[in-house]
Amino acid sequence: MSAPAPAVRARLDRTCIVMMSAVGDVVHVLPVLTALKRHHPAARVTWVLQPGPASLVRGHPDVDEILLFDRAGGMTSFRAIREQLATRRFDLCINLQVYFKAGVITRFVKAPVRLGFDRARARDLNWLFTNAQVPPHPMQHVQDQYLEFLDALGIPRGEPTWHLGPWPHERAEQAARLRGFDRPIVPIVVATSKAEKDWLPERWAEVCDALHGDFGVQPVLVGGRSARELAAERTILARAKVPVVSALGSGLRGLVQLIDGATLVLSPDTGPLHITVALDRPVVSLIAYSNPKRVGPWRRFHDLMLDAYGDPGEDYPIGMENRPGRMPRITVAEVLGKVEHWSRAYRARYGDRSAGAMAALGGAGAGADAPR
Secondary structure, three states, rough: OOOOOOOOOOOOOEEEEEOOOOHHHHHHHHHHHHHHHHHHOOOOOEEEHHHHHEEEEEOOOOOEEEEOOHHHHHHHHHHOOOOOHOOOOOOOOEEEEEEEEEHHHHHOOOEHHHHHHHHOOOOOHHHHHHHOOOOOOOOOOOHHHHHHHHHOOOOOOOOOOOOOOOOHHHHHHHHHOOOOOOOEEEEOOOOOHHHOOOOHHHHHHHHHHHHHHHHHEEEEEEEOOOOHHHHHHHHHHHOOOOOOOOOOOOHHHHHHHHOOOOOEEEEEOOOHHHHHHHHHOOOOEEEEEOHHHHHHHOOOHHHHHHEEEOOOOOOOOOOOOOOOOOHHHOOHHHHHHHHHHHHOOOOOOOOOOOOHHHHHHHOOOOOOOOOO
């Protein structure tokens, strides 16, 4: 696929990425970064990132340097990142965020070209801190929105890749994680960053019972160790009538290893959903608060998605509007209906990964980027 004529001309040798947001956005940025490196392998990429999501991409083969910005640190963090950037020179800065803080940091970057979103999409006067913008475009999925930056720079998109791992040095650790399971695992993401996007933990407990009893798989609770996640864990473990394994607090790289080794994942709208899509593992997604046309699984597994955002028969437009209070509309029967569809349509094709299967592969699981 040939590259479009660039709207912005810039050298790529020393590129700084400003994207400090949450895990899902970091996953969506990776195809931009990998395409840039594929197009210009000699490029050196520095990424300004928050400490939490930084752990997901630390060690990534296409990330040369990570500079941490802890937004909780206030002005101290701004001074620290300014001092770090003051000693570096770049040819290009790509600001993939639309908020004021990212704009300020973009202005700290010493680069002749600072590329950001067009004025219509950049919020909080963010556009004032860039000197080049991607052409205006109607709203679309977040992943497609980020890929516009490749078009603006004249970089061929190619087949999107994430290179999210597990990486070769992690394979032994992954095999050790999976060794204790005697059934294929199904990670369940128990909570998100917003309570409005969470499903009810007592319903997850019912789903766990059916997964174990009717589908012969092992439910595994995944996520962090926030108060809401720990509360959901307690409820699920107390109510489930079958053995449920909790892997909360495994870290983002541990989460990648578990998802890559999974036969299926169940997730609301949160970062692990997009990690699952990037790893090409089937996922039943539960979405009701945010617009699925903008934040749902990108290009894959739409037939496994439960969409409670729209009303029955509603052809809603893509947009930024949130609709609170709708997650309880999703029933246990609906979730299990999607699991049944997965069992018929995906299980044999994608295979049941297990410790035994990983060992047979010599610890070299797929970790696929391309759709099947």
